[in-house]
Amino acid sequence: MPFLGPGSEGEPGKQGGKLRSARSRMPGHIYRSRPLSSLYLCNGARTYSMGFLVPVLTSVETAMPGVSGIRLPPSTVMAACSTATRMAAETGAHFIDQFNNPANPAAHEDGTGPELWEQMGGRVDAVVAGAGSGGTLTGLSRFFARRSPATEMVLADPRGSVLADYVRTGRVGEAGSWLVEGIGGDSIPMVSDFSRVTRAYSVSDRESFATARLVLRIEGLLVGSSSGTLLAAALRYCREQTAPKRVATLVCDAGNRHLSRLHDESWLADQGLLQRDEHGDLRDLISRRHDEGAAITVRPDDTLSTAYNRMRVNDVSQVPVVVGDRCIGLLDESDVLIALAEGKFGFDLPVRDAMTRKIETVTPQTPPERLLPLFDRGWVAIVVDGERFLGLVTRMDLLNHLRRKLAA
Template identity: 65%
Template sequence: MAPVDLLSHIGRTPIVRLETLDTGPCELFVKLESQNPSGSIKDRIAVSMIDAAEQEGRLRPGGALVEATAGNTGLALALVAARRGYRLTLVIPDKMSREKIAHVRALGAEVVLTRSDVGKGHPAYYQDLAQRLADETGAVYIDQFNNPANPRAHETGTGPEIWEQLNGQVDAVVAGVGSGGTLTGLSRFFARVSPTTDIVLADPEGSILAEYTRSGQVGEAGSWLVEGIGEDFVPPVSDLSRVRHAYTISDGESFATARAVLRHEGILVGSSSGTLIAAALRYCRAQTKPKRVVTFVCDSGNKYLSKMYNDTWLNDQGLSERAPVGDLRDLIARRPDEGALVSVDPQETLRIAYQRMKLHDVSQLPVLEHGSCVGLIDESDLLLALQRGLPFGAPVARAMVTDLETLAPDAPLDALLALFERGRVALVVDQGRFLGLITRMDYLNAQRGKAA
């Protein structure tokens, strides 16, 4: 059998029907773009845009590429660049998941991290910075936001696939907008073959696009945690004129929907897919007649295991589903009763304490014995123990701090802040039962959640 180029497996992704979620009178289908070679729908546009640059003579063998990406376009470009022998520099906002950054670096791409809290026109804005790097180095700037090969990939590929797979019965298509290529290409295709098909925009809360489709006005952008969709401007390559319905979806609803899809449908979806499916469910439930609706699993949730599928991360973002109790317990990030506490036993070794700190990305551990907190050990304690000559095999009891200060769960907030002023960590204890730690970062995370 002749070898097959990996890139030839881009597209022709399967469509499945969601069976257990409440879709009202409608059938809701998802196209599993997560099954593309790099794991996302962006493989389609990466090949399309690089093909176009080659055909136009702008990109020659061994050439260099630069792109600004806040999501999966970088992964897709890194895959195609690696397969075809191009050098690639990606300018990435610092909210991109660690898994994605590690993935593109492993594929050989150079990563330039920049700020995610600045808008167009700021020198650190990721698109402006990418353009500047391309100009300075002579590399080809892919520029997905202005590149006509972006929507063309969906007009000539994704749209016809959906039409064929659903036997020409498509009442609505739900998509998000990052660069705008997916929605624009699909809307052009369906305008030709099925003008009655609704084009539905799913937009993160904080993005300006949903309101733009309703009023034509570009409002003030906020911030959001969902990756890959939503914008603070209208991408030049996008055509939103055919959008008939637009839904604004909060981070909380997006993440909860993604987790529900995994729990009830068995599909591990990414954060933008949570937004799309949440919007599709709203659309379906608003209908009075049966319709066939399709949306996308844009990428796999395996890139977000450290984020939206991590209960502690959700809690740190103020998005936990935990019911508030109205006292200091609400500030504890890792509670024993939720199985989230990371601790160490006094007879376990310093090596084990160090490994747990590294694994769980924490700087200190409570030392528990029979359910009671008998000490604390942090990075400084480990360092001092080694300087005193203790081996990594020594028990934690020989290095832990035992001068502890505790607070009852109903203690006033002033008491907690007073502990912080003295450089202490708060141990919350109720009638001898250890409920958890509160660090300065836990308190700051809670305050940020309130401000958002």
């Protein structure tokens, strides 16, 4: 489980190998096309400044102190690498370039492979690994080709990535989209070699996330989304066997870097990745249900400071004001601005003095299309069953619902 070692993901030895191989050419700044804490750790003893280019959809927890991070719009891996190459040339920095750097698979061939072989007592029937740059799988393949040619190499790939289909057919198809971070690709990395991979599994986001959460619940291990993909593929492989085998896989990313996504049930519900009881009405559209304790709410005697902080931390623009199970008002960003703009009140003003009291509610049986006039007026739908508050439905909740419905 590399995520339990120093750096919490990957292998510091691998990243140290990249630094050593580049040191003679290296100026004072390093760029990498996505963050890796083990590279950050290996660099700690050096004097290089570091910068990472990451997709804007990457979990916010990947940020590291003292490291510059540039968030890129959604794009292909090759586009991100081109940006990193250009920035390195313009600033005189060195681009680690894990997708083309031969030190990447070499570190796994010389380090990860022997370590795995030793820990497994020299008996390994199969290794299940993922591929982002392909360095891990390539290095392990080369090691086991020498030490244990009978060991089967298995690829675990997010559904939507082109890599699994490439292993099966030898052709590069059209890439889809996936939410698992760190593995999968829209093209075949130059540094990769899948010639010894004999089997490939495409694992859906739902199965990957569910497996990672199951590991936390059963084993007490807080792992990340790519670990969920690898473990799900390893379990599939094992279930297909007719005789006992010794199968190894890697738990390579820590879940503390995925708290805002993988381990956030509201985010999972928004993405349609959380299995929930369906009612066939507006309750299915509520991403944060009040009866489950998930709704972000305030009480009338809370201060504007409390309300503001809850909106900011949870990235919402309004909060219902509740007393018990009843919603008695709504406070949004405009209400807070109006209360503060005159300069007569501060953040210690009670919510009751700034909230909107005249609210329009809907029942669970309200057809979704009836919400559009509310949204046109800039409102949210406040769903109640009698006097019992159930939750809010926003424009994004309706869009997520329609997306899930179309994908079904």
